[in-house]
Amino acid sequence: MHQTRTALAALVLTAVALLAAACGKSGSPPVKGPKGSQLPRYTTATGFRLPGSATWEKARSRGRLVVGAKEDQPYMGERDPASGTYTGFDIEIARMLSASLGFDPKTIQFKTISSANRETALQNGQIDYYVGTYTINAKRKQQVGFAGPYYMAGQGLLVRKDQKGIDGPGDLAGRKVCSAAGSTPYQRIQSDYPKADLVAYDTYSVCVDNLLTYQVDAVTTDDAILMGYAAKVPDELKLAGRPFSQEPYGIGVPRGDTALRFALDDALAAHEKNGDWKKAYDATLGLSGVPAPKPPAIDRYPAS
Ligand code: GLU
DSSP: OHHHHHHHHHHHHHHHHHHHHHTTOTTOOOOSSOOGGGSOOOOOOSSOOOTTOHHHHHHHHHTSOEEEEOSEETTTEEEOTTTOOEESHHHHHHHHHHHHTTOOGGGOEEEEOOGGGHHHHHHTTSOSEEOSSOBOOHHHHTTEEEEEEEEEEOEEEEEETTOOSOSSGGGOBTSEEEEETTOHHHHHHHHHOTTBEEEEESOHHHHHHHHHTTSOSEEEEEHHHHHHHHHHSTTTEEEESOOOSOEEEEEEEETTOHHHHHHHHHHHHHHHHTTHHHHHHHHTGGGGSOOOOOOOOOOOOOOO
């Protein structure tokens, strides 16, 4: 009898300790993945108006923003298939900007758009803006507008941990290399390293599956994306060599909507200044172990 009660008391105590740990009291083990409690809370602007922006006006009558994103890029843009919730650094950027434009971030309707379909999605009005590892460059600027940049990535290589002899893009001759169609890393390998045996899929996660099953020798895209995949299976995958390009990430907007682009530039600057940007980074991409860099200078280029 006495023994049973002691055992029961011990059980209750363990349960209490476990609960306390789960609630994040001291002594709880570090949790991998973004913790809700660490993410910044964004205050939705009240009375904000942007009459010069057709995109904003359309969102206003709809009652919410529709934002394009990625859904298979850990730490950056990831969708939980069970709940449909999106998480990651890009998603946080989308949320903080939404708040500044007067739309409660909780109401954003995220739409997954692959690398090859971003320009058309913006041109067709399928989305109001796009936040998804989207490199700003002159060619794309002929089709869409870019607020930002909000982050500077660089092209890298992901290989299997046992891989020898791939330390940079110069080692790719005769090797099977996978990237996403319509991406700048794909285009760079095609033009600068034509001896590589390049294959393209719609998404990088398919490339990573192919790497894990020995169908390709390397996956190439931005280091910010590759770090997330490596972190998911650290025993099997690693980044090889150093980044070999500069990929400034911008927020894609419909090309003619300069009012929206400038409003997003202003909002981004404000969130960098008030600490939201760093908090968001620390709770997402920062979990890869790379400390928050200084955000790149915003390029408020004139309307053309
Ligand atoms: N940042 C590169 C690009 O915009 C690669 C990542 C991606 O495909 O989203 O093409």
